[in-house]
Amino acid sequence: MAEPGTTAAGTAAGAKSPRERYRAQVRAEIKERAWEQIATSGASALSLNAIAKRMGMSGPALYRYFAGRDELMTELIRDAYRSLADTFQAVRASGSGGGVAALAHALRDWALADPQRYFLIYGTPVPGYHAPDDTTAISVEIVTVLLDAWSELPSDPPASTSDRPASTSDRPAAPFEEHLADHRQWAAGHPAPPAALRRTMAFWTRLHGVLSLELAGQFTGMDFDPALLFEAELEDLLRD
Amino acid sequence: MAEPGTTAAGTAAGAKSPRERYRAQVRAEIKERAWEQIATSGASALSLNAIAKRMGMSGPALYRYFAGRDELMTELIRDAYRSLADTFQAVRASGSGGGVAALAHALRDWALADPQRYFLIYGTPVPGYHAPDDTTAISVEIVTVLLDAWSELPSDPPASTSDRPASTSDRPAAPFEEHLADHRQWAAGHPAPPAALRRTMAFWTRLHGVLSLELAGQFTGMDFDPALLFEAELEDLLRD
DNA sequence: TGTACATCAGTGAACGCGCGTTCACTGATGTAC
C-alpha cells in the first residue's frame, strides 16, 4: 500500500504525520500563490482573499495557516532573506571559486529570477513597517559572506605589469576607510581590515545601484546592455 | 478697495481671474496633502478620500480638480521629475561651479528632502504601471545635464604627481565603454565621447546605489556615516 | 446701479467593490480503547 514517494524514511525521527505533511503542503502553496501575486501586482497588493480565491478556497480558510496578512508578509520577507543568504553560502561552498565575482553573478541571477522578491528586501520601504527582528540576523549572514570573500583578496591587487613601488597608499587613503576603522560595529566579530569593509560596502551599493535601476526598468529605451554595465562595475570593484 | 497682495499686475496679460487663482490654490493644496500622505504612508496609500477629509472637504469635491486618482498620481510623478530636472539645471546655471560634484550633492539633498518623492521616481516599480510619456522627456533632460557636466572633464584626470606617460589607455579599455560607442541612442543628440557616457552611467548607478539603500534604512544599525560613503563614491568617480 | 442669467465649487447620498477578520458550524480524518 505504500506510495512510491512516501515510503522509506516514513517513520524516522521527525517524521510528519499525514496531517502535518498536508499542512506543510498547503502552507507552501499559499506562499507560492502569494509570490505570484507579488510578482504580478507588487507587494502592496498582497491579499489573503485573493490568494484563497485562486486556490479555490474560501478566505477564512487561510487563517488555519497564517494568523493574518501581516504574518504571511513577514514570512515572505524572511524567506526572501533566507533564500539570498543560502544562495550566497552555496556559492561560497561550491567548488567554482566562490569568490567575489561568483557572488556578484549569483546576486544578479537571484535578482533577475524574481525582481519583486529582490525589491521586497531592498526596494522602497513602506514608511510605517519594520522588518521582523530575525531578518537582521540573516542580513548579518549575508554581509559576513561578502566580508569573507573580500578578506581573501589582497588590499591592493598585484599589478603584475607595474614596476611602481609597492606602496599601500598608492591612491590617497580614503577618509571613508579611516572612518570605518572606528565604525565597524556592523562587522563586529569579523577580522576584515578596513579596506575589506570599504570594498564590501562598495560591492553592495554599486551592484545594487545597477541592479535596482535595471529591474525597475530605468534602462528601457536606452539601448545598451545592462549586463555589460553590471560587468563593468564588477571589474572596477576588482581592480580598485 | 484693492487688496494689498493683488493690486499691480492684476490686469496684465495672462492674469488670472479670482476663480482661476482659487482653483490653482486648491489644486496646489491637494498636491501638498498628497505629498504628505505619500511621505507618511507610501505612494500606494494615496487616497482621494483621505486627502479630502484632511482638507475638510467631501471626497467628490476633488473631482473638480482631478479626473481621478490616476491623474493625481501622474501629476505627482511629473512634478517629481520636473523638480529634480529643475534642481539640476539650477545647479548647472549657478555660479558655484555647477560641476559633477555639485550635481551629486544636489541630488543627495534633493533625495533626503523627501525620500518618498525620490522613490516615486527611482523606487520599486508597480508591475502594471507605466509612467506618463512626457516624463521620459524630463528623464532625457536630467541625463543631458549629467552628460554636459561629464563632458567638461578630461577623460583621464591630470595626474599631477605622476610622471607616467600620458597614455589614455592606462587602465584596460572597458568593454562596456566600447559597447556604448555603438549603443548610445539614449544620448542621441549629445556629442559626449564614450568615456563620458560610461562615467555618466556610473555616476547615476553608484550614487543611486548609496542613496537608495540609505533612504531605505538599510544602513541603520551599522554605525558608519552614510554621507561619508556617498562622498567616497563621489571621489572615486572623479578620480577614475 | 440693479436685475437676470450662467458658471461652477462643493455637498450628501448612493453604488459596488474588495479588503481583513470573527464566528458558529459541518464534516472528514485520525486516535483510543
Place this chain on the structure above:
DNA sequence: TGTACATCAGTGAACGCGCGTTCACTGATGTAC
C-alpha cells in the same frame, strides 16, 4: 475489527471599513445687459 470520541480543515454568513466614482442638487460667485 469496531465503536466512541477528539481533532481540525474548511465553509458561509456576517461585521465594519475605506476605497474610487456617479449623480442630482444647492448655493455662492461672476457676467451681461
